[in-house]
Amino acid sequence: MSDPEDFDPDTGFATRAIRVGHRRTAEGEHGEPIFTTSSFVFQSAAEAAARFSGDQAGNIYSRFTNPTVRAFEERLASLEGGERCVATASGMAAILSVCMGLLKSGDRILSSRSIFGSTTMLFNKYLARFGIETTYVAQSDLEAWEAAIDSRTRLLFCETPSNPLTEMVDLRRLAEIAHRHGCLLVVDNCFCTPALQRPLELGADIVLHSATKFLDGQGRCIGGAVIGDKTLVGEEVFGVLRTAGPAMSPFNAWVFLKGLETLDLRMRAHSQGAAQIADWLLTQSAVERVYYPGLVDHPQHALIGDQQRSGGGIVAFDVRGGRAAAWRVIDATRMISITANLGDVKSTITHPASTTHGRLTPEERAACGIGEGLLRLAVGLEEVADIQRDLTRGLDGL
Numbered sequence: 057m058s059d060p061e062d063f064d065p066d067t068g069f070a071t072r073a074i075r076v077g078h079r080r081t082a083e084g085e086h087g088e089p090i091f092t093t094s095s096f097v098f099q100s101a102a103e104a105a106a107r108f109s110g111d112q113a114g115n116i117y118s119r120f121t122n123p124t125v126r127a128f129e130e131r132l133a134s135l136e137g138g139e140r141c142v143a144t145a146s147g148m149a150a151i152l153s154v155c156m157g158l159l160k161s162g163d164r165i166l167s168s169r170s171i172f173g174s175t176t177m178l179f180n181k182y183l184a185r186f187g188i189e190t191t192y193v194a195q196s197d198l199e200a201w202e203a204a205i206d207s208r209t210r211l212l213f214c215e216t217p218s219n220p221l222t223e224m225v226d227l228r229r230l231a232e233i234a235h236r237h238g239c240l241l242v243v244d245n246c247f248c249t250p251a252l253q254r255p256l257e258l259g260a261d262i263v264l265h266s267a268t269k270f271l272d273g274q275g276r277c278i279g280g281a282v283i284g285d286k287t288l289v290g291e292e293v294f295g296v297l298r299t300a301g302p303a304m305s306p307f308n309a310w311v312f313l314k315g316l317e318t319l320d321l322r323m324r325a326h327s328q329g330a331a332q333i334a335d336w337l338l339t340q341s342a343v344e345r346v347y348y349p350g351l352v353d354h355p356q357h358a359l360i361g362d363q364q365r366s367g368g369g370i371v372a373f374d375v376r377g378g379r380a381a382a383w384r385v386i387d388a389t390r391m392i393s394i395t396a397n398l399g400d401v402k403s404t405i406t407h408p409a410s411t412t413h414g415r416l417t418p419e420e421r422a423a424c425g426i427g428e429g430l431l432r433l434a435v436g437l438e439e440v441a442d443i444q445r446d447l448t449r450g451l452d453g454l
């Protein structure tokens with residue numbers, strides 16, 4: 057059993073994360089094989105022609121048809137509740153492919169201000185060169201979103217919760233606004249993964265991922281994915297992948313398949329640990345503010361439960377004393393990794409103002425609320441007490 061359509065519609069999330077997408081070859085292998093081949097052989101000239109014309113389904117060339125990559129795509133599409141998934145070389149390649157596939161010169165993107173730093177750079181510096189303008193609004197302000205839509209706006213873009221401030225937006229209502237104005241809603245679901253939130257079920261048109269983060273889960277590979285319907289993703293975004301080539305490697309797809317198998321368990325554990333750390337940070341005198349969707353005083357806490365199953369694994373916090381204090385907390389750690397990655401079983405810490413958001417101007421950083429004393433902690437699966445002890449080394453005495 058492996059084809060998505062072979063599964064009873066009631067098949068649970070964790071089961072699909074383990075089983076969907078693997079078709080055994082004649083060898084009868086239990087684990088998913090890695091197809092490290094650049095091209096595929098045809099039985100005849102006529103078969104080659106039929107494959108290229110699309111009259112016959114089947115593999116052609118690994119830039120756009122590889123069985124290991126396809127297994128990952130089918131599994132993730134099933135988990136997000138989408139018809140099609142296109143895997144890409146990175147999360148940024150997923151965002152670029154969506155923009156190239158769905159936008160043309162003269163179109164506008166309306167985006168949340170609280171998005172990944174490289175996404176802002178892509179919109180402001182590179183897409184702008186091709187006549188695609190981006191306007192920004194405050195993530196959770198639905199009236200501001202609607203007021204900023206004009207006749208050229210084609211696509212609404214957000215990440216919820218956002219990186220690093222964990223700001224959320226009501227996806228059901230944002231999808232209604234987008235559709236009322238003939239726009240598409242694109243959601244970067246990197247922080248939650250489908251284990252905690254499924255934007256397509258809430259009305260979004262496209263979901264995308266940096267698979268590099270929680271989908272892998274152990275910090276091994278770079279990859280991305282776009283999920284949606286047969287036309288938008290199956291034709292438009294797939295067309296960009298096939299033609300321009302930002303494809304996922306079969307080896308990486310295999311690693312991500314292994315990652316998906318434990319996704320449900322890991323996301324529960326990350327959320328549980330992060331909730332404990334967030335509560336504990338609130339009791340630390342050096343900490344001025346904690347940003348975590350699971351906290352009852354988070355401004356969009358009401359979305360927990362219905363939109364998003366739990367708070368997720370990322371906690372951000374402001375320490376008293378600006379950059380010097382934030383760097384001191386980082387430099388005093390002995391276990392937590394100082395790295396920009398997140399969504400790993402190993403806890404990681406970063407200072408957004410000087411790393412992930414360092415290429416933004418100070419004005420752009422201020423506009424999206426990234427202060428000099430802000431730290432982002434991606435809570436791993438080590439013992440919570442050990443993570444706390446490591447943070448205490450720098451927090452004590454601030």
Ligand SMILES: *Cc1c(COP(=O)(O)O)cnc(C)c1O
Binds near residue numbers: 244
């Ligand atoms: C990391 C990240 C990306 C970019 O993904 P890459 O795989 O690094 O290219 C996009 N969005 C969010 C929210 C991310 O955290």
